[in-house]
Amino acid sequence: MSSEATSRRQIKRRHFMQGAGAALAAFTILKPNLVRGVEANSKIRIGLIGCGGRGKWIAGLFQQNGSYEIAAGADYFEDRVNAFGDQFKVAPDRRFSGLSGYKRMIEKGGLDAVMIISPPIFHPEQAAAGVEAGLHVYLAKPIAVDVPGCMTIEESGKKATAKKLCFLVDFQTRANDFYREAVKRAQFGDIGKLLSGEAAYQTGRLGAQDKPGTPEARLKNWVFEKTLSGDIITEQNIHALDVASWILDDAPVKATGTGGRKVRTDVGDCWDHFSVIYTFPKDFILTFSSKQAGAGWDDILCRIYGAKGTIDTHYGGSVSIIGETPYKGGNTGDIYQAGAVRNIADFAENIRKGNFENATVAPSVRSNLTTILGRTAAYTRKEVTWDEMMKANEKIDGKLEGLKD
């Protein structure tokens, strides 16, 4: 059932339609009554779910934007939500802790929107609760760690549109003009018939947040936990694979993968390297590899080769097309912040103008499922098809025993 709803082809078609819808929206005359919960010249009252390092960082960007009021916070850890609350002057009765803190924050009322910057395992339920409560949702990648989670997000995105709510998934690349222009040109045919491609995410390790051993330390070290993060291919490498599925505007038919854990073995159970070969429609092959340990090389790459040219993209580096119809592009150096700033501005504008196409959801579901396909193939060291993955609909257990509600 859900496998039908999210078949590769449907995702592709839906993406096209939403793209067209988004373009038309620029010419839509705003009907004020569409703007639910946000008065024309008042600030958008937003609550932060997940008050860790990135949560506080992005809340600061929301504040700097000027359209938002940071009005509430929820985090499992009381000290974290208090540190956030003190920094952003959030009233003590609008700070919530525990696994269900986000529910109490939403029930308390007084919010127009939520930003979800919590560990990925929680994204689907938190986003669904936000939409259910009539709030606009700003969601960090990855949207989910498993297929059912992706389906939930897809539903939430649709439901948001039906309820005239904004739902924006924060991919920085998709908000960057060099990426947008280069992808548009590649899709227009500037590199000719597609031949093959590479995606890679090579980087060093992240630091452990706590000494392993307790359920709470596990939560703090979520980025090293397969079940909480989705493993590095979903949690982090999605940046490279999202660009690939964007350029190709398609989802893979199947994947074969491998990888393991060789160097970063002191914390969690996430692998420290992956290799996957994806087969897209028309037997287009995308070769992917990644690592999250070691030293000496950092690159978030997607490069697609065509009969007439090559599109070469590096997150934080240069984006260009080389070949018969070149595009000089440019350096995306500050994309990590600038992309978020742009998405935060778009989110405010969408809310104010009543633009509820929520065009970021479908491509995010597609690339997130692409990472899950590669991960499934890598874990099993076998070939796995998209259809098999959708049919299996495997749910990941977050193993949250021992944590307080």
Add this chain to the structure above:
Amino acid sequence: MSNRTSSGKRQIKRRRFIQGAGAALAAFTILKPNQVRGAEANSKVRLGLIGCGNRGIWIADLFRNHGGYEITALTDYFEDKVNDYGNRIHVPADKRFTGLSGYKRLLDSGAVDAIAIESPPYFHPEQAAAGVEAGKHVYLAKPIAVDVPGCQTVEASGKKATEKKRCFLVDFQTRTNDLYREAVKRVQFGDIGKILNGEATYICGSTWGGQAEWLAKDPQNSEFRLRGWGLDRALSGDVITEQNIHSIDVATWILDDAPVKAYGTGGRQVRKAGDCWDNFSVIYTFPKDVIITFSSKQEGQGWDDILCRVYGAKGTIDTHYFGSVSILGETPFKGGPMDNLYTKGAESNIATFHENILKGKFENDTVAPSVRSNLTTILGRTAAWKKGEVTWDEIIRAQERLDPRLTGLKS
């Protein structure tokens, strides 16, 4: 079982180490003049060229420029090719040989001490074996062979050459380059720490323009297929063996090992002529589960790179055949840019070959690593052609021979 055969992964590795040690010792060996057969001290090495195509002529000129060689005989299947070059460098008409067996007549002519084999790869094993059998020193272009039996023939020829006190050198340019050598040595010494994983790629554009024109005339004509060998699977070994071996050889050199298994795929998206693929993608698993991700293409535009990059716990070795070689990380090696490696690597090998002949150095230590990397390309190709997983042991056991389908050619 196959690990106990002469081409077992482990044996290849061990043998290379022993030969490496032997090569180092050889520098101190006092030359006995009677070991230098067929090349008097201070006289030129008489060289026969097998394969008078573009690269054959190009490299023969490098041999001539070296000063220690005289090109005394030529062979090519095609009379026009032999005569074009023979006329240019004044090789007597009776030292020019044509047809598939022309190389045999060249070896029987008494005109050569050594041969340079620059023919299509399919012919390399039989030509190298005949050269050693005839007591000639052998300079062999990569790839050494297109299939497993061919690799094993070359391996045996290398050993036989050593026994017969003959030089046998396989021409990989990277292995003669000081920056590649230094970087690889440092990695093997531990400068990038525990090996994590790696990438090898060979990304380039269309390579065989002129040859495609022959195939366009009649793709089934054996002579046209021979002229268009670079686009013919059996004659070239396909892109991964014929060309991509440059990056895969560096990977096996750095890791100093052969893969246990491979998964592969690829195909033809753009290419029209011949039956070689235009893109390959392979995941190799080496011992200790070290993964090398490989991809290549030989059509299209905009990007060219012959890359091998291996990631370790403490650093990364980053090598580009047409770029720079370096180590980044805790113990960096600045390395530097390649200075026309394509030509200078060949010149270096030509000089080494000459010196080995004159000094009687017959360790022939380029053979074993070349057999290993060549088999690695065949493993990836076998996996890719079947779009599945294949183990090293399986390809060694299968002993699959490629059929060149060269009916109707003149001997």
